[in-house]
Amino acid sequence: MEERLDVRFLKKLGSFRLDVALTLGTEIGVIFGPSGAGKSQTLRVLVGLSKPDEGYIKLNGRVLADASKKVSVPPKDRRIGLVFQELSLFPHLTALENVAYGLKCGDRLEVAAEWLHMVRLDGLSDRYPHQLSGGQRQRVALARALAPGPDLLLLDEPFNALDGPVRRALRRELKDLFNETKTPIIYVTHDIEDVCSMADRVFFIRDGELAASIPVQSLWDPSVQGSIWHSLGWGTLVHGTVEERSGLCWIVWDGGRLALPPTVRVKGDVTAFVAPHHVKLLYHDLPVDLELEDNVMEGVVAERVVLGGTTRLFVRACNLQWQVEFLNGSYVTMELSEGQRVRMAVKPGCIYILGSAPNSCPLDPCTETQFEQERSAPFPALDEKGEMAYEGEDLDHRGSLGASSLARSHTDRR
Amino acid sequence: MISSLVLSLKVLAVDVPLLLVIGTSLGWLLARRNFRGKEALSLLILLPVVLPPSVLGLYLLMLLGHVPLMRELGLLFSFPAAAMAPLFPSLPIMVQSARSGFASVDVGLEDAARTLGDGELAVFWRVSFPIAKRFLMAGLALASARALGDFGVTLMIAGNIPGRTQTLPLYIYSRVEALDFAGANMAAILLTGVGVMSLWLVRRMEGVHGGAS
Numbered sequence: 001m002e003e004r005l006d007v008r009f010l011k012k013l014g015s016f017r018l019d020v021a022l023t024l025g026t027e028i029g030v031i032f033g034p035s036g037a038g039k040s041q042t043l044r045v046l047v048g049l050s051k052p053d054e055g056y057i058k059l060n061g062r063v064l065a066d067a068s069k070k071v072s073v074p075p076k077d078r079r080i081g082l083v084f085q086e087l088s089l090f091p092h093l094t095a096l097e098n099v100a101y102g103l104k105c106g107d108r109l110e111v112a113a114e115w116l117h118m119v120r121l122d123g124l125s126d127r128y129p130h131q132l133s134g135g136q137r138q139r140v141a142l143a144r145a146l147a148p149g150p151d152l153l154l155l156d157e158p159f160n161a162l163d164g165p166v167r168r169a170l171r172r173e174l175k176d177l178f179n180e181t182k183t184p185i186i187y188v189t190h191d192i193e194d195v196c197s198m199a200d201r202v203f204f205i206r207d208g209e210l211a212a213s214i215p216v217q218s219l220w221d222p223s224v225q226g227s228i229w230h231s232l233g234w235g236t237l238v239h240g241t242v243e244e245r246s247g248l249c250w251i252v253w254d255g256g257r258l259a260l261p262p263t264v265r266v267k268g269d270v271t272a273f274v275a276p277h278h279v280k281l282l283y284h285d286l287p288v289d290l291e292l293e294d295n296v297m298e299g300v301v302a303e304r305v306v307l308g309g310t311t312r313l314f315v316r317a318c319n320l321q322w323q324v325e326f327l328n329g330s331y332v333t334m335e336l337s338e339g340q341r342v343r344m345a346v347k348p349g350c351i352y353i354l355g356s357a358p359n360s361c362p363l364d365p366c367t368e369t370q371f372e373q374e375r376s377a378p379f380p381a382l383d384e385k386g387e388m389a390y391e392g393e394d395l396d397h398r399g400s401l402g403a404s405s406l407a408r409s410h411t412d413r414r
Numbered sequence: 415m416i417s418s419l420v421l422s423l424k425v426l427a428v429d430v431p432l433l434l435v436i437g438t439s440l441g442w443l444l445a446r447r448n449f450r451g452k453e454a455l456s457l458l459i460l461l462p463v464v465l466p467p468s469v470l471g472l473y474l475l476m477l478l479g480h481v482p483l484m485r486e487l488g489l490l491f492s493f494p495a496a497a498m499a500p501l502f503p504s505l506p507i508m509v510q511s512a513r514s515g516f517a518s519v520d521v522g523l524e525d526a527a528r529t530l531g532d533g534e535l536a537v538f539w540r541v542s543f544p545i546a547k548r549f550l551m552a553g554l555a556l557a558s559a560r561a562l563g564d565f566g567v568t569l570m571i572a573g574n575i576p577g578r579t580q581t582l583p584l585y586i587y588s589r590v591e592a593l594d595f596a597g598a599n600m601a602a603i604l605l606t607g608v609g610v611m612s613l614w615l616v617r618r619m620e621g622v623h624g625g626a627s
Contacts, residue, residue: 088526
């Protein structure tokens with residue numbers, strides 16, 4: 001595939017080193033890794049809000065930054081769109097004006113209105129950001145970044161604060177937009193579900209080092225995936241056998257077993273992935289959630305690491321070392337020093353079986369994690385009707401309709 | 415009284431634009447840029463708040479009356495001095511408001527504007543200024559009221575010359591000295607009215623009304 005983005009740079013931030021090498025064609029790349037690994041910083045350097053100390057950034061053959069020649073094109077001339085994690089919609093502008101912000105042509109408001117139509121926000125163009133729901137704000141931010149026709153679109157954990165259905169709908173929408181605009185996309189996430197549902201190519205980032213780049217298909221190739229996941233060094237891998245007992249599916253290994261969600265179809269030897277923030281610690285004196293009842297494990301804290309705003313525990317339990325991650329300030333009443341005995345549990349829905357078909361998540365996504373609940377800002381329940389209709393059958397209809405109008409607006413502007 | 419009122423309005427006509435431009439620039443500089451001597455500058459701007467007006471006026475008198483080039487300008491005891499004097503005690507109010515206004519603008523919004531094709535000037539006019547506008551207007555209302563009511567500094571460097579430098583506050587003082595309480599009261603009511611109005615304006619600017627956040 002033709003190479004459009006070619007990046008190699010080093011950025012020092014205090015004692016933290018960000019070392020990035022990646023290339024991307026006309027495809028969706030996902031940067032995947034734990035919080036604090038340097039994902040957002042990578043995007044800031046790409047878009048020009050932060051200058052690399054060494055190395056270069058090239059987009060479509062254009063040099064955007066070259067530290068050795070002291071070249072750094074300012075963000076305004078890079079033609080890179082960025083959807084910020086906090087969205088950063090302009091509070092003093094309406095949805096329409098937000099989308100039109102980056103447009104310089106004479107008919108900017110008409111073009112912006114077309115974009116609002118594309119992201120299904122007709123009729124909401126006069127609303128201010130605080131009058132929109134979370135999902136609607138996401139779509140305004142997406143349209144705003146895409147409207148000026150960027151050469152590259154970057155998204156920083158854009159769907160983090162949203163709940164399951166809206167999230168899935170927006171992912172589909174983003175894929176549709178990619179298919180229509182053919183703008184390469186880099187999408188940053190720490191959610192495995194985003195990787196399998198969106199990406200053509202995955203970049204793993206860990207402790208500031210981004211090097212491994214894997215087409216998503218081979219991510220699910222059993223012959224290589226083990227080493228990839230190990231090299232990521234994040235989350236817990238469980239090698240076991242899927243068995244059916246007392247009407248439930250279980251993954252069984254030497255030392256323990258966990259209940260799987262009823263949707264699991266695979267049989268035999270598998271590898272499962274459990275993200276650190278999906279392992280929940282349990283209070284000794286409180287009753288266990290019914291959903292977690294089958295999947296309670298007892299273990300001993302082997303190590304405790306505090307990274308930025310999160311705490312990561314390494315817990316030995318059931319013959320495995322589990323990574324448990326939570327926001328600092330959770331579980332403050334619990335004694336969690338090294339050597340301490342703890343009880344913990346994993347929701348069946350949060351266990352991902354690796355090695356199934358490419359580009360599809362085998363399990364129902366685990367949406368209501370504690371992690372997300374703590375992060376998500378409550379958004380006003382305005383127009384939730386529109387949100388639901390969006391899940392419906394007219395999605396495909398919209399896709400084809402949008403394509404033609406978009407193609408037109410693109411040619412108009414150039 | 416009419417001549418004093420006209421004079422006060424003239425002083426405001428000069429000072430309000432100056433307060434807006436100088437106060438906004440300094441506030442932006444202090445909120446958004448890091449440079450050597452930033453702390454010193456911010457303290458220097460705040461100094462008139464803690465200094466008695468007579469002390470401030472005395473220093474200005476020495477500056478304008480003794481320093482060679484300044485002396486040649488012949489500003490003392492003339493309209494320019496009357497226009498300049500209220501700036502010193504009122505500017506800190508404007509700068510503080512502008513500074514906290516710009517500091518309250520999320521840097522992420524300015525970054526977003528940059529990625530959408532804006533240069534620094536456009537970022538200021540399209541994002542920082544409109545979002546900080548409420549703070550700026552509230553600051554301007556308070557600072558203008560303070561400027562209108564200035565007594566000490568004006569008296570020290572512009573004197574109390576009816577028709578030339580006698581602004582409303584000085585007029586009140588002169589009337590009381592002449593035991594003309596009726597005249598003093600007229601002017602006092604006028605100034606009180608302006609003060610209350612500026613407070614009401616500040617309330618409106620800071621109020622939940624519009625609440626774009």
